Amino acid sequence: MKIGRYPLHHGGVGAIRSLGRVGVPVYAVTEDRGTPAALSRHLRGRFVWPTTGAEPPEQLLDGLTRIATRIAEREGRPAVALPTDDEAAILLAEHAERLDGVLTAPTVPPELPRALAGKQSLHQLCSTHRVPSPGSRLPRSLDELELATKELTFPLVAKNADAFHRLSLPAVGSSTVLDDPAALERLAGHWGDTLPRVLLQEYIPAADSEDWICHLYCGSDPDGAADLVFTGVKVRAWPARGGVTAYAYSVANPELAELSSRFCRAIGYRGICDLDWRLDRRDGRHKLLDFNPRLGAQFRLFQTDRGIDLARSLHLDLTARHDRLGEAGYGTPVDGRAFTVEILDLPARAAARAGHRSAELPADPRWAPPRHPSAHELAWTSADDPLPALAAAVRSVPSALHVLRRALRRSRPT
Template sequence: MKHKAVILGNNYYIGLSTIRCLGIEGVHTVAVDYSEEDRYGAASKYCSEKVIVPHYKKEPNAFIQALIEYAKNQEEKPVLIPCHDSYLEAIDAHLDQLKEYYLLPQTQQGLATQVINKDTLHALALEKGIKVPESVSIDDENLREIVNEKIHFPCLVKPVDSPSFMRVFRTKIFKVYNMNELDEAVLKAKEANLDVFIQRIIPGFDDHMYTFDAYLNQDSKVTHWTTAQKLRQYPINFGASVYTIQRYVPELYEVGSKFLEAIQYKGFGEIEFKKDAETGDFYLIEINARITNFNHLLYKVGLNFPYITYRELIGDPLPPKAIKATTNRAFWYAYEDILAVKGYLKTKQLSFGQVFKSFFRPKAYAIWSWKDPKPLLVFLKSRIGKLSRFKQGGRDHAS
C-alpha cells in the first residue's frame, strides 16, 4: 500500500495498538514522537519507520512544519492518526494546513476541539437534546445556591480542557465533599490558569459507565459500531479504562449515532455515558475523538478502527459492520488494574471474590502479545528503570 500511516504518540498502549492494527494488514506504519523515552509502541515488529519531531506543545509551529516536510517527501499522502488528545488539539488547530499534505477523517476545523472540551461539548449535547449531568459555572453569581439545591455534595470540579488539567494535577477531576473543599479546588485551578466547572455526580458504581464506539464516514454516517461496559477504572471511580468488556447495549446506538451524525462528526469517536443507577437514564459524560484506550478489545471483537479509518481515507472503504451481540471479551491493562483493584478492595467497593470471578473471560491485553512480545519487554525495562532511579533518589536525599 503506497499510503503510509503516521501514528502520533507511541509512548502509550493506544499508539502500540494502532501500529499493530495497521501493520498486521500490511500498512507501512510510521511512529512519530518527540522523544525516545517510554516509546515502547515503536518497538513493535509492526512498526515500519520511526521519526522524532519537535514537541507539539513547546514548539508547535516546528512540530507542524516537521509533519508537513515529512509528508512532502512521500509518494502519496499519508494517513495521519493521533493517539492522544494533545496531538489531536495540535492537528485541529492547524487542520487547514495539514489536510493539504495528509489524509484526515475530520474536515471541519474546530469540531474535534469542541467535542473534547467539556464546556462546549455539554452545550452542544443540550442543543441536540442529549442528557448531560447538571453543572454550573464557577462564575455564576448563584453558584452556592445551585450547588446546594441542584448539584449537592459530593460533587465534581471538572476541567474544561482535560489534557492540560491532567498535565498539571495528574488527575482527571477533583471530588469535593463540602463548600470549603470546593473553594480550595477552584482556587487551585485558578492559580494554574485552568478553567473548571462544577458538576453533579450521576449515581452508580463504575460498572455504570458505558461507551458507544463508532466510525462515521465522510458523509457523517455511522458505518461501524459497537458498545462496551467499563468494570474497573484507574484512578478508581473517575479514571481511564483498565478492565472493560464488550457488551451490546442497543439504546446507546440510538442516542450516540443520532448525536454524532447531527453534529456532522467524521472518523472514529467514542462517547462515554453513565447510566443513572436510580432512573436508568444514560448521561453523556465525554467524547474521545481519537483512538480509544481499549482499541485492542475492539479489534478482537471484529472492528479494526485504525484500518477502517485508513481504508476509507485512501478511497477503498471496508463494508459496514456492527457488533450486535455480547461477546463478553475483556480489555485488560494489568499494570494499572492491579492498582485499581487495591483501591476497590480498600474502599470495600468490590470484594476479592468479585474481582477474582471477573477474570474468567477471554481477554484483549493492553500491551502483551505472543506474536509481538518486544513492546512489553521495553515497557517493563522502562518501569524498572524508573523505580530504580526513584529509589536511588530517595537514598541520595536521605544521605
C-alpha cells in the same frame, strides 16, 4: 500521532499492531527512541518529536508537515492521520487546509473537535441536541467558584475544561472527585489568585450508576455505509473514580449505540471517537460524560467477526477500500470480548477490593460480564511483539513505587 509527553500510551501501541499485522506501513510520532510504541516490530518508521502542547500552533504544524512530507516521499502517497489524543485531533481539524495533500484525515467541521473535547462546550452541545449529560459549571472567577459550590450538590467532579490547557495549565492531574466543600477548598488552595479553566460536574453516585463506553467510526459516506459502532462496560478504572479504563468487556447495547450515532450525525462529526457514558439508575438515562474526538486507548476491546476494529475501519474508508469488503461490510461486532491494561489493573483491583469503585456492574442480565470471554485482549503483552510490554514495565516502576509509598503512608497509625 499525539501531542504532549505520556510515553505509556497503550492505545498507540494497539493501533501500530492492528494496522501493522495486516500489512499497513505504520509510522509513529514518539517522545524518544525508548518509548514503548517506538519498539514495536510492527512499526515501519518512527519520528522522535517530543512536544509539550504549549508550543504555538505554527510550530506544531511545521513539525507535522515535515514528518508527513517525508512519509509521502517514502511511500509515494499521503499518509492517513490517526490522532490518539484530543490535541492532535484538534490540530488536524483546525488546520486541515494547510495539511491537505500531505495527510489524509476525515473531513470534520474545523471547530467541532475542540468543542467536543472541551467539557463545558460539550455540555452545551448536549443541551442543544437533547442528549442527557450531568449538570456542570465553568466558574470564571473565585466568586463564581464560591457561587457554584452553593448551587451544585456534592460530590462533584473537577475536570480540566479544555484540551491543550490540560497540558500547559492543568487545574487537576486527572478527573478528581470532590466529596465536600472542604475538598474543593483544599484543591483551590493550589491554584492561587488566578482560577484555571476547571469544570465542576455533577457526580452520579457509584451505587446508582453503571459506566458504559461507546466507540464509533463515523465514515465519509453520507448514508452511513462505512460507519461502525461498538458498546461495552467499564468495570475498573485507575484512578478508581474517574480514571483510565483498566478492565472492560464488550456487549451490545442498541439503545446506547443509537443514541451515540444520532448525536454524531446531528453535530456532523466524522472520524473515530470514544464516548464515556454513565447510566444513572435513578432516572434510567445514559448521560454523556466525555466525548474524545480521536482513537480511544482501549479501542482494541472492540472488533467485528471479520477482525475489523476502529483503526482498520478508518484506514479502509479513507483509502477507498471499504467497498471491497462486499455486502458483509465490516462484519458484526463481537460480544463478550475483554480488555485489560496490565499495569493499571493491579492497583484498580486493589482499590475495588477496598470498596473504591466508580460504578456498579449492569443489573440487567443481558449485559452481565462474560464468564468466559470470547477473547481477552491485553493492552501491552503480545507474543509477537514483546518489546513494548518490557519497556512499559520498566517505565512504570517509578509511578508504581510512588503509589505504593502513598498507600504505606496512609496505612501508618497516627
